[in-house]
Amino acid sequence: MSLFTAKPSETVSSLGELKLIAAIRRWLGSASPATPFGIGDDCAVLPASPRRQLVTVDPVIYGKHFDDSASPRAVGEKLLKRNLSDIAAMGGRPRAAVVALALDASISTRWLAAFYRGLASTSRRYRVPIVGGDVSHQTDGFAATLTLIGEVYGNRVLTRKGAKNGDWIYVTGALGGSILGHHHRFTPRLDEGRWLAARHEVRSMMDLSDGLAKDLAALTPKGSVPALAAAAIPVSAAAVRLARASGKTALHHALADGEDYELLFTLAARTDQAAFESAWKRKFPSTRLSRLGRFASASFPGHLNLHAIHGYEHLR
């Protein structure tokens, strides 16, 4: 379905502001709670909570994050899921979201309805109400920016800082080739993130959005390098398929491709890894876990050279 329409009567601008907002509430349905906890006042109101709050924001932009080949439903789902993945990466739980739309005059109402229905279905699945937003006109294109409020479960916020030299590096799932479908179909690792944040041997965590080779730098302690073996990298079937067409290796795709939305985390050096890994297997029998290597003082021949690989670079 195309984002744009040439028929004026099928555009969102033909609805006007008030009817468009009423339509958005209808499309969201039960995903949009009643005022003052939802759309319709100057601010949305969230009930008090005794916990530390988490805030993250990520958009989907036409021509950048999706094009006419994407289903509008999938675009709406992805908008919320990419933000859920950030909450998962801190070991938190999501609470509520607001969405700001910037639309040009020729956006199709049908497209937007399907987009909101996708957003609403993900909102219900993860129990994250859409509590507010904004609709603005812009000269060209479509951007939807979602801000997600979450909170920590216990006393602990698991950040990117905390790994030490000698610590082990783990990743969930399989990597690379996300563009072939995973970037829409992925499941944010909320349950895994919560479980990991509660274990004190886990020292740091993030979600993979720009590719392992680039993202791992954020967890690497000063004076250390990641010593990874190529055989330990969980290469996805999509990365293998993509490699057939791209002329690059499947391993390259696993290291460099963006949008894996998997959890990358580190385990304190002295941890009993076998015990940790069996505990994982009992708790998450269907989520693959790979030990990639550890942080070391220097790299040795046989280790992967991540510097040679460029992850996804924004604004280039």
Place this chain on the structure above:
Amino acid sequence: MSLFTAKPSETVSSLGELKLIAAIRRWLGSASPATPFGIGDDCAVLPASPRRQLVTVDPVIYGKHFDDSASPRAVGEKLLKRNLSDIAAMGGRPRAAVVALALDASISTRWLAAFYRGLASTSRRYRVPIVGGDVSHQTDGFAATLTLIGEVYGNRVLTRKGAKNGDWIYVTGALGGSILGHHHRFTPRLDEGRWLAARHEVRSMMDLSDGLAKDLAALTPKGSVPALAAAAIPVSAAAVRLARASGKTALHHALADGEDYELLFTLAARTDQAAFESAWKRKFPSTRLSRLGRFASASFPGHLNLHAIHGYEHLR
């Protein structure tokens, strides 16, 4: 200063993502706290609070909310202030903000630096740290979307619903002609909003963004109409100046122009208005307060006909 530059070396895309984010943190300076309470992790973390939380989101978009005649500093200030006005309208206090940027490749680094310095100066003035954000590429133009988290002071959230037939209608400040400068120079009515929310005779409140004639509908109880006298409307000097050029009356501008960012609120019918108004004058000697009229069962000749006036309509 122009938003765009033809010299590739002066564009934000010449910086690349990592250097741009480092530059943004430098421009924000003390307005951007250290991780995990600020930029640099998957989510920002807000300290726990025992109060209900408020959330609002509003953007500034090139070609819609500003153009090349606006100073980038003023655009950055306005982005935060329009959201602060929404927090003021619920009687709350601001806590923290996140900013999502969507930029095309030819945006000037100098422009963006001045924009962030303006944002930072407003952030410090109102003690609202900028705790996170996102930077994304888009095909064309510039949009900055700010989500502001706030909280209520006491137990009360003052919403748009609550006025009854017979209740009095008040507005702060003077209205109309905002485009001549007020839309950049206004002061969000945070102190006034807090004071009003603590008074139980105040039954409903909102901020004026699309013009009194349009916005008042949101406070009007079912079965009532606002009965306002033309002489009671506080017409701004800017509305008078604008009327000289526009061929419309100054009163029309006061009723129809957007971006007043004043507080519109209602007072229970049985309130001692004189006592309320003197209490206001003691507390806010320099903030004008006008009693516009009241909600009535029917309109009478001599009352303003607001239906004949169209406020600011988005998406048209």
